[in-house]
Amino acid sequence: MKNAIYILLLCFLTACSNEVNEAIYPENDSSEIKQVLNNYDSVKGYSSVTDKNDVLVAIDIRRMSRFNKEKIEKKISKKLEEKFPDKEVLVTSDLKIRWEVEKIIEQSMQEDEMTKSIKKIKSLSKEET
Amino acid sequence: MEQKQFDKIVDQQTPKTPLFVNMLKAFLVGGIICTIGQLITFFYIRFFPFTERTAANPTVATMVFIAMILTGTGLYKKISQIGGAGSAVPVTGFGNAVISASIEHKPEGYVLGIGGNMFKLAGSVIVFGVVSAFFVALIKTILVKLGVVSW
Amino acid sequence: MISSLITSFVVGGLICVVGQILMDVFKLTPAHTLSTLVVSGSILDGFGLYEPLIDFAGAGATIPITSFGNSLTHGALAEAEKHGLIGVLTGMFEVTSSGISAAIIFGVIGAFIFQNSKTTY
Numbered sequence: 001m002k003n004a005i006y007i008l009l010l011c012f013l014t015a016c017s018n019e020v021n022e023a024i025y026p027e028n029d030s031s032e033i034k035q036v037l038n039n040y041d042s043v044k045g046y047s048s049v050t051d052k053n054d055v056l057v058a059i060d061i062r063r064m065s066r067f068n069k070e071k072i073e074k075k076i077s078k079k080l081e082e083k084f085p086d087k088e089v090l091v092t093s094d095l096k097i098r099w100e101v102e103k104i105i106e107q108s109m110q111e112d113e114m115t116k117s118i119k120k121i122k123s124l125s126k127e128e129t
Numbered sequence: 130m131e132q133k134q135f136d137k138i139v140d141q142q143t144p145k146t147p148l149f150v151n152m153l154k155a156f157l158v159g160g161i162i163c164t165i166g167q168l169i170t171f172f173y174i175r176f177f178p179f180t181e182r183t184a185a186n187p188t189v190a191t192m193v194f195i196a197m198i199l200t201g202t203g204l205y206k207k208i209s210q211i212g213g214a215g216s217a218v219p220v221t222g223f224g225n226a227v228i229s230a231s232i233e234h235k236p237e238g239y240v241l242g243i244g245g246n247m248f249k250l251a252g253s254v255i256v257f258g259v260v261s262a263f264f265v266a267l268i269k270t271i272l273v274k275l276g277v278v279s280w
Numbered sequence: 281m282i283s284s285l286i287t288s289f290v291v292g293g294l295i296c297v298v299g300q301i302l303m304d305v306f307k308l309t310p311a312h313t314l315s316t317l318v319v320s321g322s323i324l325d326g327f328g329l330y331e332p333l334i335d336f337a338g339a340g341a342t343i344p345i346t347s348f349g350n351s352l353t354h355g356a357l358a359e360a361e362k363h364g365l366i367g368v369l370t371g372m373f374e375v376t377s378s379g380i381s382a383a384i385i386f387g388v389i390g391a392f393i394f395q396n397s398k399t400t401y
Binding site: 148151152154155156157158159160161162163164166167168169170171181185186187188189190192193194196197200201202212213214215217218219220221222223224227228230231232235243247250251253254255256257258259261262263265266267268269270271280 | 284290293294297301302310314315318319321323325338339343346355360369371372378379380384386387390394
């Protein structure tokens with residue numbers, strides 16, 4: 001019993017670390033995306049990739065703001081659509097998509113490879129339960 | 130003996146259900162089951178092409194699979210003795226009710242025994258789930274059509 | 281990730297506590313308790329409150345039986361949005377099936393594998 005309490009305490013302590021990680025790839029459009037996303041307190045971190053036709057932003061929303069997840073996603077994507085009128089914008093806080101986006105950034109994929117995986121990610125996000 | 134006296138004696142004889150202790154146990158057991166479910170969800174998101182939303186389905190199926198193993202080995206009964214509602218409310222409890230009913234009625238044959246009795250305990254959940262879902266959806270659809278609320 | 285585990289623990293635990301209160305304070309049988317929870321899950325989805333809870337707590341909201349009522353209603357509403365009133369009938373099992381189908385399949389498999397001895401509910 002005592003051990004369990006210690007483990008729980010440890011969990012609470014480690015959960016409170018507030019690191020913000022921001023990753024934008026490739027970097028040429030970074031300032032605009034940054035400008036939009038830094039306005040939102042509820043967004044803890046984000047990673048984003050852009051190619052010719054798409055802007056893909058995976059955000060990490062603060063725990064207590066997750067009740068309004070959909071609203072936040074919609075708001076941000078509206079703002080981004082204004083900035084990138086000729087591109088398709090996808091803003092999501094889904095963990096899977098965040099991991100996939102981070103994978104693209106880590107491997108620093110080339111253009112066509114990236115387009116392929118962006119396509120895959122978009123079809124994933126369209127799937128409904 | 131008067132009714133009052135009788136009630137008093139019954140009151141003294143029946144063990145007081147310690148509500149708070151039961152609640153704590155239900156909280157812990159139910160919480161642990163849901164945490165295991167969250168871990169399984171992470172597993173599916175990480176290694177399979179599931180998003181947070183779609184991963185819920187395989188997670189539920191996996192939890193029912195685990196419930197099958199635990200029910201068959203008799204472990205789930207022990208868990209539910211400790212956890213009370215904590216083991217009944219998660220989907221594993223639903224699975225346990227179905228699986229234990231079908232194991233129990235196996236001797237009566239596959240059609241009449243398993244097929245007929247599988248939902249003996251859990252059937253009410255499906256029935257009332259469907260009925261309430263029907264009425265809620267019906268009311269909401271009509272309200273939307275009337276323009277009172279939006280989707 | 282750890283914060284997700286904690287929230288699912290707390291939220292899932294709290295839903296189970298509600299079930300325990302229904303059983304102990306209102307003296308409902310387990311079947312009544314589960315039915316009540318399923319109905320309340322479906323009503324919550326009618327007000328659009330259950331999906332935000334899933335966004336918040338993940339498995340803490342999808343594992344308890346309340347999510348069963350939620351997904352039944354959700355499927356019905358999604359179809360009703362597309363096809364009007366008839367969708368309420370046809371869409372109901374669009375989303376949910378995994379819990380029920382898993383229970384049926386593993387119920388039969390379990391009956392094949394395990395013998396009836398100490399297993400009863």
